[in-house]
Amino acid sequence: xxxxKKRRSQGEVELNLAAMLDMAFQLLTFFILTFKPAPVExxxxxxxxxxxxxxxxxxxxxxxxxxxNTNPVQGLNTLVITAIANPDGGLRQMAVGDATMGSVPALExxxxxVLGDPGSGFDQVIVQVDSRLRYDELMQIIDVCTRQKxxxxxxxxxxxxxxxxxx
Amino acid sequence: xxxxxxxxxSAEPNLTPILDMVFQLITFFMLVINFxxxxxxxxxxxxxIGSARPxxxxxxxxxxxxxxxxxxxxxxxxxxxPDISTYIANEATASxxxxxxxxxxxxxxxxxxxxxxxxxxxxxAFAMLNRVISKCQEHGYRKFALKAMNKTEET
Numbered sequence: 001x002x003x004x005k006k007r008r009s010q011g012e013v014e015l016n017l018a019a020m021l022d023m024a025f026q027l028l029t030f031f032i033l034t035f036k037p038a039p040v041e042x043x044x045x046x047x048x049x050x051x052x053x054x055x056x057x058x059x060x061x062x063x064x065x066x067x068x069n070t071n072p073v074q075g076l077n078t079l080v081i082t083a084i085a086n087p088d089g090g091l092r093q094m095a096v097g098d099a100t101m102g103s104v105p106a107l108e109x110x111x112x113x114v115l116g117d118p119g120s121g122f123d124q125v126i127v128q129v130d131s132r133l134r135y136d137e138l139m140q141i142i143d144v145c146t147r148q149k150x151x152x153x154x155x156x157x158x159x160x161x162x163x164x165x166x167x
Numbered sequence: 168x169x170x171x172x173x174x175x176x177s178a179e180p181n182l183t184p185i186l187d188m189v190f191q192l193i194t195f196f197m198l199v200i201n202f203x204x205x206x207x208x209x210x211x212x213x214x215x216i217g218s219a220r221p222x223x224x225x226x227x228x229x230x231x232x233x234x235x236x237x238x239x240x241x242x243x244x245x246x247x248x249p250d251i252s253t254y255i256a257n258e259a260t261a262s263x264x265x266x267x268x269x270x271x272x273x274x275x276x277x278x279x280x281x282x283x284x285x286x287x288x289x290x291x292a293f294a295m296l297n298r299v300i301s302k303c304q305e306h307g308y309r310k311f312a313l314k315a316m317n318k319t320e321e322t
Contacts, residue, residue: 036209041316043221043284131293135289135290139289140216163294
C-alpha cells in the first residue's frame with residue numbers, strides 16, 4: 001500500500017520585527033548620543049636630542065688645522081635662539097646669537113638668511129626659553145624654525161630647548 | 168437584518184525597510200566612532216600655528232600621548248599622573264620591550280623609536296612643559312610630535 005506524502009502547511013512564517021526594531025533604535029540612540037567627532041589636529045614633528053655643547057663639535061677637527069677657513073662661524077653647527085618672556089608669559093624679546101629680534105617675522109627673515117647660507121653649516125637649533133614663556137608663544141618660534149630649509153634642502157628638524165630661569 | 172462587519176484583520180506595516188535603514192545608520196556610527204579620542208584630553212586648548220600637519224603615523228609607530236594642562240599636570244586617558252618621572256620611566260621600559268622585538272640589541276638608555284606626542288594647553292608655562300620633555304629625553308625618547316591646530320582648521 002502506498003503511503004501518501006504529507007503536505008506541508010503553506011502558511012507564511014512571519015517574524016515579529018518590532019522587537020528587533022526597538023533594539024536597533026536603542027543602539028542607534030546610544031551611538032548618536034555618544035558621537036563626538038574628534039577635532040582635526042596637526043602636529044610638528046621634531047627630533048629633540050638633549051642639549052649639547054654649542055661650540056664646535058665636529059669630530060676630529062683641530063684648531064688651526066684648516067688654514068683656508070677664514071670664517072669663524074664655520075665649524076659651528078648649532079644656532080642659538082633666545083626667547084625672553086614678560087611676567088604674564090608673553091613673548092618680550094628674541095635674539096639670534098647676539099642679534100636682537102623684535103618680532104616673529106624679523107626672526108624668520110634672520111633665520112632664513114643664516115640657516116640658508118651654504119657657508120654657515122648650521123644643522124640644529126638650541127632655543128633658550130624663559131621658564132615663564134607660554135606654550136603658544138613658544139610654538140610661534142618653533143613654527144618659524146621648522147619652516148627653515150638647510151643648504152642641503154632638508155627642513156630643519158633638530159631642535160633642543162634650554163630653560164632659562166625667570167627674570 | 169444584517170450588520171456590516173468590520174474587517175477584523177489588523178494592518179501590519181512592513182518594518183523591513185525601516186530596519187534596514189536603522190542598521191545602516193548603526194553601521195555608520197560604529198565605523199566613525201573614534202576610540203583614539205579617549206587618549207586625548209579634549210578640554211585642552213591647543214596653540215594654533217600654520218605649519219601643523221595632520222597626523223600621519225603610517226601605522227607602524229609606537230606613540231606615547233601626554234596631555235599637559237595649563238597647570239602643568241600630566242593627564243593620560245583622563246587620569247591625573249602625580250608622579251611624572253615614574254610614569255615616563257615605566258612607559259620607556261614598555262617601549263624598549265616593544266622595540267626589542269625588531270632590534271634585540273637595543274639597550275636601556277638607547278634612543279627609542281617611539282614618538283612622544285605632546286598635547287599641551289596653549290597657556291602652559293615652558294617650565295612645566297620642559298619638565299616632561301626632559302624626563303622623556305632622559306629615558307631615551309628623541310622623537311617628539313607637538314600637537315597644534317592648523318590655522319585652516321580653526322573655527
